[in-house]
Amino acid sequence: MDIETFYEQNEARRESAEFEFGSEWTDASGNEYELSWVEATGELYLMVEPDALVNEDIFGDFLVSDEDVNELTVVIVAKVPSLAALEDRLQGWEDAMLEDNSLEWLYERVGDA
Secondary structure, three states: OEHHHHHHHOHHHHHOOEEEOOOOEEOOOOOEEEEEEEOOOOEEEEEEOOOOOEEEOOOOOEEEOOOOHHHOEEEEEEEOOOHHHHHHHOOOHHHHOOOOOHHHHHHHHHOOO
16 A cells, blocks of 8 residues: 555654654565554554655756655555564664565564564
């Protein structure tokens, strides 16, 4: 689902505190994901962003196109009841995230949640 639909389906998500656990998670194809946890619902979700278009203007400045919210896809991967429980499961995530296909590591850690 897109990010706007994600928030519309449950307003508690929109009003809740969120904790980010990195934005460089990758799958086997090399796609990048951002991992976040919603405090009010306990939902751990991945958001995949489309590749942003980067252009250079005549002055050599780089311009990044705005992303359409309809293109930001969200996938809920687990429900974890507390931040402390999530931090226990994700211990070492900063290093694991940088490995190839780091989503495999993530799924092993939260697969039974």
